[in-house]
Amino acid sequence: MNRSAKSILSLAILGLMTGTASADVIKVGIIGTMSGPYALFGKNFKMGIDAWVAEHGNKVGSHEVEFIYKDEEGPNPAKSKALAQEFIVKDKVQYLAGVYFTPNAMAIAPLLEESKTPLIVMNAATSSIVEKSPYIVRTSFTMWQNTVPAAKIAFKNGSKKVAIAVSDYGPGVDAEAAFKKTFEADGGAVVEAIRIPLATTDFSPIMQRIKDSGADTIFTFLPSGPPTLGFVKAYIDNGLKVGGVKLMSTGDVVTEPDLPNIGDSGIGILSTYHYAVSHDSPENKAFLATIKKGGGNLDDVTMTSVAAYDGARLIYKMIEATGGQRDPAKAVDAVKDMKWVSPRGPVSIDPATRHIRQNVYLRSVEKVDGKLINKESQTFADQPDWALSTK
């Protein structure tokens, strides 16, 4: 190839590249569990984002925003990293968002700084994720955030001896540490701490062990799905509920789509969480109405849809602040200190941690108009991630 041909070719390549960059569509890559046992939560990412777009249009100023979805399937860090690379290199996305599992978020984090791509985490709930890159902002929750109020409530309600039973992986260990620290600081005793393997299906022996330990309350965290239902059923069927042992958990154990399966015997189970589908506010009513109008089934709504809805709000704000240019530092700065009223209640982004501060609610399972719901009864206002912040 002679020199002039070479320069023409490079000019042509340059032209093509700038062509894609200036075309005014800003792409956002969503990584979520779109298939497999956790598909419900990926579907909720989409419902939340669709609701935001339905309310606010698909344009920020003159920039059109396009959301593209890829499937993380399960806890699979290598696959998620490959998906993120594909998004960055091939689709040239300006923002990444979603991510259901902690290990997947950890695998994506190292790519962000080099590619100048902010990541909005819409679920993965281990505290340390936001520390892995300055370009990570989180709109979901952390285990510490939801567990500390649970420990306080348990002590206030008269629990003296607690047995902790959690799933044996990152978030479970976080939940155990958070509960233990808070409950013992208040003056309670933890008489038993069991880490349950993730693959466990028969919880009877664990219930018997808890019974033998003499605990008056159980605190538990398990990832929502088949294990949570088995745990709650074992708790009821082994006679612990009628025997007066209380069950306290984070909302993951009693997500709304699971409640009909737990059935009436679940009435009275306490949990602390940042979002209940039944949350009584005009914002939540409007949010659910939009989902319904878009063809969504309200029985499928979980916490991930509201995290995605708020995540989309941040992305729109970032695009507005950067004028559609790739400038991650400016984008992240623009959302620090942001305050708004979300369907879950008043929230803000903590400038120090880039994690969302929000109300955490105490709820109990109750039957209202023939439908089982998590009914909120008490509010812990403006909770930070207690692992990263102290107030």
Added chain:
Amino acid sequence: MRTVFSILIDAIAYGMVLFIISIGLSIMMGLMRVVNLAHGAFAMIGGYLASYAIRDLHVNYGIAILMAVIGTIIVSVPFEVLLYRRIYRKSDPLIQVLMTIGITFFIIGVVNFIFGPSLKSIPLPATLSGPLDIGFRSLPTHRLFVIACGIVTALALWLLIEKTEFGIKLRASVDHSGMADALGIRTEIIYAVTFALAIGLGAFGGVVGAEILPVEPFYALRYMVTFLVVVSVGGAGSILGALSASLLLGLADTTGKYLAPEFGEFFFYLTVICIVFLFPHGLFGRSHA
């Protein structure tokens, strides 16, 4: 002492669930020589049908079990006629494995599409739900029902295979199908009926075991290893083998969970390794040349 009784009761209950679900697979592998990796998928279909029958058609639990078993057998007929019939006894194991795992993925996809990705419960009648006080501790009533089902299933199968004419024909077809054919036994029909029996048992297990192994689209893959382990430890085709393997593994798993939950599945697989090391063909298995 109380702890020992507690562990034993839980172990028997868990073991019986394993037995009910795995026995169909054991029959399939031992008598038909088909490594049916889709067994869990058929058990899952049973679970979904029962869930649908109770929650949407509001039928009685017993009738729902019957509908689930018959429904699953009907669903399995096209699979038998078009696919399984070609691989009874003779095919090489690779073809069996590829074909049945393919069927599993197919069923998972279809079930996911029709019923959605979330978990489906099978509501129990009031008489079977809730705790039952048995003196020194309380136990889920449903577990006693499962134990009873397990015992009845084991006895009925033993009678069927050892004491009836069908059993004689079946054993003849298994041991020497060419000779059985020559003697006028319609081996094709015998195999088809045995296939239906194995699938029906799987569906039955899927329904009554749903309290411990909840029904969701990935049931078919999630618990397949456990079922295969029971069959290989017990010896394929042996009722007594499947029963003793289930109880032994149930005991190992429950004891481990009770005394040292942080070890996870360690004790379960340790037991498996020991038994398979001592009895390479399973506890009551026959070696096939």
